Amino acid sequence: MDAPLSQAGLAASSREVIEAGSKSFAGAARLLAPDIRESASLLYAWCRYCDDEIDGQDLGFPSAARGPRNPAERLEAIRSQTRKALAGADVLAAPFRALQHVARRHDIPSRYPLDLIDGFAMDVEGRRYERLDDTLLYAYRVAGAVGVMMATVMGVRDEPTLDRACDLGIAFQLTNIARDVVEDAGQGRVYLPSDWLDEAGLPPSRIVDPAFRPKVAQVTARLLDEAEGYYASALAGIARLPLRSAVAIATARAVYRAIGRKVRRTGAAAWDVRASTSRGEKLALAAGAAATAAFVKIREPEAGRTGLWTRPRLGPDAPRPRDATPRHRPQAESSAWPDRAASKRERA
Secondary structure, eight states: OOOOOOHHHHHHHHHHHHHHHOHHHHHHHTTSOHHHHHHHHHHHHHHHHHHHHHHTEETTEEOGGGOSOOHHHHHHHHHHHHHHHHTTOOOOSHHHHHHHHHHHHHTOOTHHHHHHHHHHHHHHTTOOOOSHHHHHHHHIIIIIHHHHHHHHHTTOOOHHHHHHHHHHHHHHHHHHHHHTHHHHHHTTOOOSOHHHHHHHTOOGGGTTOGGGHHHHHHHHHHHHHHHHHHHHHHHHHHTTSOHHHHHHHHHHHHHHHHHHHHHHHHGGGTTTSOOOOOHHHHHHHHHHHHHHHHHHHHSOOOOOOTTOOOOOOOOTTOOOOTTOOSOOOOTTTGGGOOOOOOBTTBOO
């Protein structure tokens, strides 16, 4: 059995995971303060490990090294190890040690890592999404909950701003669903609401059929319209962040939103080549995001949340990680905070 990594080794390994796993998030993470960047990388490493373990992949690629267990068995193993990590038990596997460290350091409620695992369970169970609210619940679990955890890492504690962080995660996931709809359907996963498919005359089994691409484009455009409300809401949360964090989050927002716009603009041909942003486009989007972040901090947008799906609230007795250290506030940014995001499900 390999010896456990030191804390420095764990941080370095996690940085490698985010660099290899998501160019969009890795680029945005470089804009964060060093201590926040380390925690964000540790959290991403756990999220990505769990996602890949469920799908039998390594960084999004099929892997025979995952062993013979079926997805349900892998899911339960992840859930068990996660619970142990959050309860303060000794854990050896690096991804769970990463989660344990971040949860203790930032006092992350146990609810959110477990909500993410519940999202993975929806995939394992082959859940059908009858209505938009069902799709939004999935988006919350696999991405909105991650947004809340990332915001908590940044020092956010107030519920309204956590709602905005959740909204950005949901927007990311709706964009992912639109971009990957044909690939996912080929694997038996359809996240588009069934009632929307019925209205468009698009049987789930025909999503992979090129002859039905105009209808696929029609339904995904509707989903991307829905995402816009969540992207708009997220700006109000970005306005409440210190500038360095605001620029990082605004950059991630700009890159993902640009991917959605490409899918919409390309129409029925959107799935011939996977939509992404080039390095040059990312640099331009980052520059624009910096200007956006500076502007919204001067004049906070009045984006309401009327009609948006809202995450479940934690009760006053909701469990937090045991042996949690005092809530961590980044030294360079703490005074600016109000008492206030990876996986295939959230990767670009």
